[in-house]
Amino acid sequence: MSGMTSLDVLTAMDRVRKQVVRTPLLTSAAFDALVGRRVWVKDETKQRTGSFKFRGALYALSTLSKAERAAGVIAGSSGNHAQALALAARLHKAKATVVIPGDAPAAKREAVEALGARVIAYDRRRDRRDYLVHQIAAGSGQTIVPSSDHRAIIAGAGTVAFEMLQEAHDLAAVLVPVGGGGLLAGTALAAAHRSGLRVIGVEPVTANDTQLSLRSGRRTPIPAPDTIADGLRHTEPARLPFEIIRHLVHDIVTVPEGLIAEAMAHLWRYYRTAAEPSGAVALAGLMQAAGRLPDGPIGVVVSGGNTDWPVYRQLLDIGMERTERNLDAPPAALKPPDQADRRCMIRCRSSPSTPPRT
Incomplete structure (x- = not known):
């Protein structure tokens, strides 16, 4: 396998605990009643830079030598890792360059620039992001800090689950968004010692x-996917996370677009949490797969909350409409989105942004 263990997550936790936010673990009696079980929501929208990505980026920067930090760091990202790397680099007094898709939400790009990083945009349908990153790094001497395929990134991401498991001792399952796979792999490592x-x-x-x-x-x-969850538009899992995932992860649940919007609405209605679409998919997974999950309390990781306000508002409206329509239906009976919903959601793209979070 990868050679990584839960000890790697514990080491990362010890290194970053003073600078990351210990994010809240939320409950809602009303939502528990709706789904028929206890649910614990780990709210990483309250993390610095608004997502879990800051944990891994901060730990990765701390493992570099002084010479490597002096040369600067570079990464490709859909936005959240870019923002996290920018802040981590600023805290370590290092320069950062991020390569992000041209269609990333404006809020994410502007937040990265506000943190002092250089931004280079690429076309995700035409350009090869990783090739571009390696090309720039070769010419500049910067160290590549990938968003998922890196031991420190995975270990840092695993601190989310480490915190959750310290507070919720009787979980039957943990649901996690998966894009490149770093958060899922880190969660699996953190949970490996919990039998069952x-x-x-x-x-x-x-x-x-x-x-x-x-x-x-x-x-x-797979071909470049089209989804409202812009942080999960990966075309294949990263190499190192996949090695961990295929040994330690029990299942993958897939969710339709409308259910993601509905999960965003539930998170706002019951937890007062403004999750971005990528951040809400784990709760959508709970709603989608309620009948397949083991009995007992469920942990849900809400991975981030960075989205443009007009997009969030439109998706929240769609989600609220769906929740009202399905209010009396059990989760397993929830219907996929109709075509009008999906066309509306796919049309949602970046416009005026929200302030950066540090």
Whole structure:
């Protein structure tokens, strides 16, 4: 396997605990009644930079030598890792360059620039991001800090679950969003010592590269996916996370677009948490797969809350309409989005942004 263990997560926790926010673990009696079980929501929207990504970026920067930090760091990202790396680099007095898709939400790009990082945009349908990052790094001498495929990034991401498991001792399963796989892999490592605890990844139906890869036993690429969950538009899982996932993760659940919007509405209604679409997919997974989950309390990781206000408002309206329509239906009976909903959601793109979070 990867050679990584829960000790790697514990080491990361010891290194970053003074600078990361210990994010709240939320409960809602009303939502528990709706789904028929106890649910614990780990709210990483309250983390510095608004997502769990700050944990891994901060730990990764702390493992670099002085010379490497002096040369600067570079990464490709859909936005959250870029923002996290920018802040981590600023805290370590290092320069950062981030390569982000041109269609990333404006809020994410502006937040990265506000933190002092250099931003280079690319076309995700035409350009090869990783090739571009390596090309720039080779010419500049900067150290590449990937968003998922890095031991320190995975270990840092695992501190989310480490905190959750310290507070919720009787979880039957933990549901986690999966894009590149760093958060899911880190969660699996953190949970490896908990006998009987199931770790389940959740991804959009249209971006099911990890599900297909687990079925085939090898990383299986897909075409560039179209989903409102912009942080999960990966075409294949990262190499190192996938090695961990295929050994330690129990299942992958896929969710339709409308259910993601509905999960955003539930998070606002019951937890007063403004999750971005990527951050809400794990709760959508709970709603989608309620009948497949083991009996007992469920942990849900809400991975981030960075989205443009007009997009969030539109998706929240769609989600609220769906929740009202399905209020009396059990989670297993919830219907997929109709075509009008999906067209509306896919049309949602970046416009005026929200302030950066540090």
